[in-house]
Amino acid sequence: MPPNGSQEQSPNHFMVLDAISRGVKKIGDIAKMTRLSKDEVELIVNDLKAQKLVFINEKKGFFGGKKIEVYATDVGFKVLESKKQELSNKSKYMQQLYETGNKAQLQSYMEDNRAWMPMMLFSGLINMVMFTSMMSFMGMSMTPAETTQAEAQGSESGTTGAEDTGAASDDGGGDFSDADFGGMDMGGFDSF
Numbered sequence: 481m482p483p484n485g486s487q488e489q490s491p492n493h494f495m496v497l498d499a500i501s502r503g504v505k506k507i508g509d510i511a512k513m514t515r516l517s518k519d520e521v522e523l524i525v526n527d528l529k530a531q532k533l534v535f536i537n538e539k540k541g542f543f544g545g546k547k548i549e550v551y552a553t554d555v556g557f558k559v560l561e562s563k564k565q566e567l568s569n570k571s572k573y574m575q576q577l578y579e580t581g582n583k584a585q586l587q588s589y590m591e592d593n594r595a596w597m598p599m600m601l602f603s604g605l606i607n608m609v610m611f612t613s614m615m616s617f618m619g620m621s622m623t624p625a626e627t628t629q630a631e632a633q634g635s636e637s638g639t640t641g642a643e644d645t646g647a648a649s650d651d652g653g654g655d656f657s658d659a660d661f662g663g664m665d666m667g668g669f670d671s672f
Contacts, residue, residue, distance in 0.1 A: 491599040492516060496524045497552060497560050498603050500534055505549035514602065515628045525550055533559055564603055567596055571606045578614050587618045594623070601629035608633040 495514045504510050507525065511518040528534040533556035541547040552560070570593055577586035590597070600606040608630045615622055622630065 491596050492520065493524050493527060494560065494563050494599050495602045496521055497528060497533060497556055498564075498599075500528075500550050501552045501557060501560055505551065507548065507550070510550070515632055528556065532556075564605065567600050567603070567605050570596070571600055574606070574614065575610060578610070578617065583618060586614065587620070590614065590618070590620070597623075598625040598629040601626065601633055604633070 492514070495516070496510055499510045499513045502513075504513055507521050508518060510516075510525075511521045514521065516524075525534060525536070529536055532553060534550050534552050537549045537551060539547040539549065570589075574586060574589060574593075577589060597606070597611070601608060601611060611626075612622075612630060
């Protein structure tokens with residue numbers, strides 16, 4: 481979200497704010513969950529802090545280093561909930577257009593709101609299966625950000641987007657190397 485308060489142009493800011501509101505406190509964990517780069521998450525967190533939507537708590541780490549944790553403010557929660565309600569309404573409208581078979585109007589509406597599709601997928605406001613069905617219905621391809629969020633949603637449910645849409649997939653579907661386990665750090669002791 482740019483400092484001028486224009487929140488309409490920044491879906492990644494809302495994805496980061498949503499991850500923080502779910503209790504993800506560390507920059508690295510937020511980056512994994514949102515599938516954004518760590519550098520981008522750091523910039524976004526600084527923007528959100530400047531807008532007083534989050535606050536940063538610095539603690540002393542175990543070996544003397546800094547441990548930075550990010551928390552959403554009450555204002556941050558309110559702004560996020562307002563945006564999620566707006567996107568939920570848009571998602572419902574797209575689903576109505578899809579169910580009525582109004583291809584031209586659906587395509588136009590989706591193109592107008594294309595930047596927000598990754599946020600809708602990330603927040604669960606639109607189901608990955610429904611989204612891929614709509615894209616297929618219109619003959620449109622997904623953007624890299626949409627693909628990333630659809631795959632993330634598929635890995636959380638234990639499936640891939642290709643499996644859910646009936647397409648053949650040979651990726652194994654069981655690789656959870658990118659999975660988020662609720663911020664739990666496995667500590668790197670997987671060789672024991």
